[in-house]
Amino acid sequence: MLEGIKVLSFTHFLQGPSAVQMLADVGADVIKIEPPKGAFERGWAGFDAFQEGVSIFFLLGNRNQRAIQLDLRNEQAREVVRRLIEEADVLVENYRPGVLAKLGFGYEDARTINPRLVYCSCTGYGSTGPYQKRPGQDLLLQAMSGMAMLSGDGETAPTPVGSAIVDQHAAALAAFGVLAALQRRQRTGKGCMVESNLLNAALDLQIEPFTYYLNKGPLWKRSSPAMGSRFHPAPYGVYKTADGWIAVSLTTTDKLASAFDSSELAALNHPKDPVRNRDRVHQLVAQALLARTTEAVMRAFDQHDIWYAPVNDYAQVETDPQVAHNGVVMHVDHPQAGPVRLMAHPVRYDGQAPALRRMPPALGEHTREVLAEAGYSAARIEQLLAEGVALAPKTEVEA
Template sequence: MSGMLSGIKVVSFTHFLQGPSASQLLADLGADVVKVEPHGGAFERSWTGPDKFIEGYSPFFALANRNVRSIVADLKNPEGVAVVRSLVLEADVLIESFRPGTLDKLGLGYEQLAAENPRLVFASLSGYGSDGPYRDRPGQDVLVQALSGLAMATGRGGADPTPVGACVVDQHAAVLGAFGILAALHGRERTGRGGLVESNLLNAALDLQIEPLAYALNGFSSSRSTSGVSSPFYNAPYGVFATSDGYLCISLTSLEALERVFGDAWFATLDPGSRYEERDAINERIAAHMHGRSTAGWSEHFTANKMWFAPVNGYDEVIVDPQVLHNDSFDAFEHETAGTIRTLKHPIMYDGERPGIRTAPPELGQHTREVLTALGVEGPDAEALFASGAVG
């Protein structure tokens, strides 16, 4: 399972989340991923969203750098670039998440490297794409949620647009990047040539909205429901309702079922074809009923009536949820100063198992000397590189 990509060599010039997460997906499956970092370390080593660290250790770094190796190379030093170039010319995959054109300036662009290593799969992960009017804009998850329509589609009608409460665009772009790399590697088996794979946050955000955009592209004009339906394009009910002591989410239920479950003949007075136009009234009627019982009471009642529903969990509930635990969703490793660090596991099962942590996220430059030795750079030559700061 963990050796599916054994023998595949990956050089990763990545930072933030999209690139490291894509690299980690490959590393989980056995690819030898070498992360190239500057002397100060990758950005994610010294940053977390809430500015919270575990004894000085970043959980943001921990979440997307397991099973990889780290080298330090100064890409402003020609000797550092030469080391990295030698590494890439022996690699199967290069992943980079710099701004478009950065590696070209260093002589490490796709055309330059493919001329010498035609089997190389070069994966460029960016904010908006390698060209176009937004090429040089900062690409970041919440900005792309706004630009792509995702934030505008979320929240109550009349309220401010609402970004999703997680970096869903970053992570989806990472998965698409890894998917593209695997497709290119498979194609290389037939053609003998690698190729250029490009994934970007904007395309990923649009892909997340494949259904609503299909409606919009074909003339359907939607609006958010003032009663809080969680989507502008679904019939009621489709959203979150308050109980007497919490919340439940109800989805895609017929008027007949609503009449039966709530014992309310009002639902039978509606034309089934008007469920979209009447969604606010339907949701308000449901909300009035929902206040009358506890979450547990409604859950038992809905289960008996085969309703589509789910509890609205916070993260405290999620991490102890029986199905989440049954799916073996979490892993942990020991850090010298921070102690036990818990993380999510690789999301896919293979033959009934999920790949785990073979090696903890590396310390900065932990494998530089090891990688140099594999390149045949040892003794005085290696020491000279360290002394000059070309590597670290």
């Protein structure tokens, strides 16, 4: 769908790489421009997840791309980038504000080289403002955006989400912004500056509770035991059973009373009781569940049409029939890491996920190829490599 669109990627960590991977998955020619030591994610992985020396963190966000190594401290390398910008449709970067501008590749510089360029900047807090120099990282944004205060037991610490959801949402917003700007360029011929930042993404994820707060005031306090949110009526959240856990959502008290044979819940029969007597309903449900096994609860809930779900760990998610049916996991045979399982592109187009066209690239794997496409002769390419301006893995002959 994006065949013929060339994207230059100055990205590292997760937000930027995930954004360009979405574009690459649907056909864009993404060229990852890396410094001599490579992008950060090549040498780091959460859970210390390396396979045969290859970072799983790198593999999960860099497929369907090409890689070129350039030492941008060198003016000749910067000239290479300027030549690449001339022919590019999109440039995506997620360095701290001002870093690329110091190298001569900020938006104003880039648009001078190529007025049709869509330039996407991914930052922590925005390219301007009082926080522009602060480190932008998922957990920090969950904390300062109010997200961590939405969940958890009211008598214990605020609870962040245990995944980098802000990074990933900001990446999706960046990809969306790029596509919108490309659509406008098709009509007008003009490029655009697109900005996606973690702060805006974190608040966008909270569009419901934050908007309630803005218009009605403070949300309900965090409950003990914990509820699943600070604005839903009870019951809502993950509840402990006699032998495990279960999630219960948005259920009327009459159904709960029947399922638990509870006169106390039956007495709370006004439609507004889950709101007016939220804590009481929550406590009664919590107490009733503690006395029953998870299996017994699920049977009763099925009989009484109560919304619930099992609380799975990853071993159960991995074997879930709907997860398998949706083709969420893709199996890859990486040339160095060997067999690896990765997440497939999340959207389906005519029922299909985009194919894997390129493995996540080795550092500098496509340096020679990209330079040749940019018009450099074979002799000039070898000269740039010999001078350390550009870097590439050794060929079989050189090895």
